[in-house]
Amino acid sequence: MSIRRPLPPRNTRPGKPARPSQAIRAAYAKRLQSRLDEMRTSLLWWLGAEYKRQQAKIAAYDALPLWRKTLRMIARDASPANAMLAALRRRMRQWTRHFGDAAADDAKWFASRTLGQSSAGVAAGIKGVTGITVRFRATRAMQNAMASIVAENASLITSLPQRLGVDLEGLIMRSVRSGRDLGQLTDDIESRFDVARNRAAFIAEDQNNKATEALTRVRYQELGITRVEWVHVSRSIQARKTHEDMDGRPFLLSEGLYDPAVGRKIRPGELPRCRCQYAPLIPAFAQTQADLAKYEEAANA
Ligand SMILES: [Zn+2]
Incomplete structure (x- = not known):
């Protein structure tokens, strides 16, 4: 009997965000x-x-x-x-x-x-x-x-x-x-x-x-897991332009990402009615150079 390690999926994106229900x-x-x-x-x-x-x-x-x-x-x-x-x-x-x-x-x-x-x-x-x-x-x-x-x-x-x-x-x-x-x-x-x-x-x-x-x-x-990327979730009403621009940008989970509209670092979902999320960046499973670069970049966000 052999133990099979599950295969990593083929997509090169970071993990899926956890959405509010x-x-x-x-x-x-x-x-x-x-x-x-x-x-x-x-x-x-x-x-x-x-x-x-x-x-x-x-x-x-x-x-x-x-x-x-x-x-x-x-x-x-x-x-x-x-x-x-x-x-x-x-x-x-x-x-x-x-x-x-x-x-x-x-x-x-x-x-x-x-x-x-x-x-x-x-x-x-x-x-x-x-x-x-x-x-x-x-x-x-x-x-x-x-x-x-x-x-x-x-x-x-x-x-x-x-x-x-x-x-x-x-x-x-x-x-x-x-x-x-x-x-x-x-x-x-x-x-x-x-x-x-x-x-x-x-x-x-x-x-x-x-x-x-x-x-x-x-x-x-x-x-x-300490580094994540911003995932913008649009809403027809009250879509934040700055959050649209923040989509896909890496940041430290402990600190958040700078939002020029409020002049400070925030986390997805922190501002009223913000539905944005984040997805984990895991370097050991990065499949492209771009993913790895993103992981490094997160510390400087
Ligand atoms: Zn948002």
Whole structure:
């Protein structure tokens, strides 16, 4: 019986880049948005009920002579606006707590899915160049990277209801003071939730790019791969001209590549909505002089 070494593939390109998974991005966005949807339904229901309870008071309050309104305002008694605000704050406290609990789970779920994606991407990249199947172990560097991704995402998720709370309090105050009806208030609240949903989608996209890059980088460093080349990934909207020019240029993974548009060295995926990636340069498996030259050049980028 003989052991056959796998043959290196014929292409002379460096390894394939590890791409962020669009399936993970979509699933993550959906997870956050469905929490917001649940919150919207619950809040609107409670506010609607409170509004109806306060309707008689709102009308009676409106009918009061000015001096009595003023007296009651000074006394800070149970005015309809205060009652509505109190109802909102009660609900918001519950939802912020709920988001806080769920944020830890969501962030861990996202980080572990992304780790799987990054590891598979790195393994495929290495196999593409060398024919070798790599196995990964849990390292201290990886645990640190995972912990920082979980913490950052948990705090971004918790910020969703916090930002909404401030906006919604303002809406309710204005609505009750100006005597607007519930329909208008509901529309205004819906539109604030639409903004929050867009923010959730942005968090999912941006964090998916960043976390995939961070975990991929640790995986490569664990394997002793320090030099890579930039792979530009175009996007019809917001394509960066400088990144187009950076395509194929070698650089040190620990340092990044100089981007004249921002005046500093950056890594692929670091800037908002950047989908660029990198591919490993492995000198032992370089098949052309050009590949070897690229490897040398990386240290001077
Ligand atoms: Zn880019």
